[in-house]
Amino acid sequence: MVDSPDELSRVFQALADPTRREILSRLRDGSMTVGALAEPFAMSRPAISQHLKVLERAGLIERTASAQWRTCTLRTEPLDEASAWVDRHRGEWAERFDLLDERLRELKGKTDA
Template identity: 80%
Template sequence: MAASDELSVVFAALADPTRRAILSRLRQGPTTVGELAEPFSMSRPAISQHLRVLQNAGLIERTTSAQWRTCTLRTEPLNDASVWIDHHRGLWNERFDLLDERLRELKERSSDG
């Protein structure tokens, strides 16, 4: 999969507030699926679907040991997304700075005239 396609999958996974809440919970460490599901008023199949999306995006790893299914946060895709955002933030900031400069020039010309 191309890097931009991987980013699309990561950003799509992050677009949902439930999935972001799951990732926030996993920052504290590996957690069972049952513990992840507790704060949400949705069915286990719905939680499983969210976990599948996160796993497909590479944001979590799911393991099974006996009857326990555990999820662990994987930060690599988040790092890749952060690099992309930081790069583009720099470009956007440059453009806004140029726009500010241009607007100042136009304002000065209109005050002088």
């Protein structure tokens, strides 16, 4: 669960990268091994490992080890919290854009006259 602004920042930082978003998308159907996750990406295993570390620090995945297998599982709680944060601010943003739109119409009306 995202409890502090720093945790929320880590979630948004993790989501900012297209490779990490694709990894999360691949995990939505269930857990996968690191090898299976890395398969479609044209990058080294250490690079994939770095992406997984970012996702794990953000709380978006959980990694487990069983014998030689490393498995990743999606954790949706941080995504739910990030979505809730956006929803809380959406109304304020919409209101500000509406005020800006109204002001621009007023200014345009003055220049047309």
